[in-house]
Amino acid sequence: MKMDLAADLQPAPAHASVEVFQQIGTITRLLHDTMTQLGVMPKLQVATDGLPDARSRLHYIAEKTAQAANKVLTSVEQAKTDHAAITAATQAMARDIVADPVKAVASGAVYNFVREIETRTSTIDAHLTDIMMAQDFHDLTGQVVAKVVALANELEDSLVKLLVQVVPEDQREKVDPNTLHGPVVNPEGRTDVVANQGEVDDLLASLGF
Amino acid sequence: MNSTDLKFLVVDDFSTMRRIVRGLLKEMGCNNVEEAEDGAVALATLKAGKFDFVVSDINMPNMNGFDLLKAIKAEDSLKHLPVLMVTAEARKEDILLAAQSGAAGYIVKPFTKATLEEKVQKILQKLAAVA
Numbered sequence: 352m353k354m355d356l357a358a359d360l361q362p363a364p365a366h367a368s369v370e371v372f373q374q375i376g377t378i379t380r381l382l383h384d385t386m387t388q389l390g391v392m393p394k395l396q397v398a399t400d401g402l403p404d405a406r407s408r409l410h411y412i413a414e415k416t417a418q419a420a421n422k423v424l425t426s427v428e429q430a431k432t433d434h435a436a437i438t439a440a441t442q443a444m445a446r447d448i449v450a451d452p453v454k455a456v457a458s459g460a461v462y463n464f465v466r467e468i469e470t471r472t473s474t475i476d477a478h479l480t481d482i483m484m485a486q487d488f489h490d491l492t493g494q495v496v497a498k499v500v501a502l503a504n505e506l507e508d509s510l511v512k513l514l515v516q517v518v519p520e521d522q523r524e525k526v527d528p529n530t531l532h533g534p535v536v537n538p539e540g541r542t543d544v545v546a547n548q549g550e551v552d553d554l555l556a557s558l559g560f
Numbered sequence: 561m562n563s564t565d566l567k568f569l570v571v572d573d574f575s576t577m578r579r580i581v582r583g584l585l586k587e588m589g590c591n592n593v594e595e596a597e598d599g600a601v602a603l604a605t606l607k608a609g610k611f612d613f614v615v616s617d618i619n620m621p622n623m624n625g626f627d628l629l630k631a632i633k634a635e636d637s638l639k640h641l642p643v644l645m646v647t648a649e650a651r652k653e654d655i656l657l658a659a660q661s662g663a664a665g666y667i668v669k670p671f672t673k674a675t676l677e678e679k680v681q682k683i684l685q686k687l688a689a690v691a
Contacts, residue, residue, distance in 0.1 A: 483580055484672070486576045487576070493574055543651055543652055546650070551655055551668050554656070558656065
């Protein structure tokens with residue numbers, strides 16, 4: 352949208368300071384009354400109040416995605432270590448069987464190999480589950496993104512309505528009205544939200560659920 | 561009641577979350593899982609098929625999880641279904657509303673595999689005790 356309208360507006364003509372002061376006061380009163388009549392003031396207040404919240408929401412998104420990426424990379428590195436161990440054990444087992452299959456079985460080497468494979472594959476499976484669970488950031492950040500976008504739209508909508516009303520008649524065509532067109536990020540200090548699953552369970556248990 | 565025999569419906573507007581819950585249920589031995597992307601689709605799916613358990617998000621378009629829960633409890637053929645809410649909503653009033661509306665359990669995101677498993681088993685044990 353044309354938010355550079357402010358730069359395009361004609362500057363107020365130079366007057367004596369008292370006259371300028373009176374004009375500013377008159378315009379401010381007109382602005383206030385217009386915004387209140389439009390119902391814009393409450394919405395604008397909510398939108399501007401939400402700006403610090405938008406910053407913390409964006410910070411939350413950045414943190415969540417970084418955590419997810421690190422979780423995945425850690426799980427991949429650990430899984431690769433287990434995979435490398437399986438490869439080495441398989442190759443060693445193959446050599447033993449080729450060299451002396453009877454001894455390989457009788458000495459317990461085959462059994463030990465099978466047990467190690469069981470253990471390693473179980474660990475790798477756990478890493479894969481961790482990688483899958485790390486994708487939960489998409490759900491959480493997606494909801495937060497939706498809320499920030501809604502806030503930005505609200506703010507833009509309110510400001511454009513305001514500009515349409517206060518812009519001088521001969522400059523209104525510069526504002527195109529057709530251009531008008533969503534998890535708890537900071538639980539600290541809040542008593543109306545729970546911080547973890549334990550608090551959910553305690554709340555429900557205290558009320559007999 | 562053996563969870564591996566049950567038919568689950570996972571309801572969430574984020575496909576990644578549906579995949580995660582489906583994957584976790586599969587690890588619990590529950591392979592009979594269908595998905596719905598919002599409450600309205602979920603309700604239609606439930607009415608059309610025979611399900612045993614619902615795992616639902618709250619914040620969804622078209623019909624949110626609360627409205628789905630109320631619709632399930634208002635429907636004679638569906639009101640017996642256990643509904644486990646899995647949601648990012650952490651406000652106490654939402655938790656209480658879910659409980660008062662008949663939710664069988666409530667999990668806040670992010671959650672662990674162990675938490676989901678524990679809640680599903682707990683709900684099934686309760687149902688088995690009542691049956």
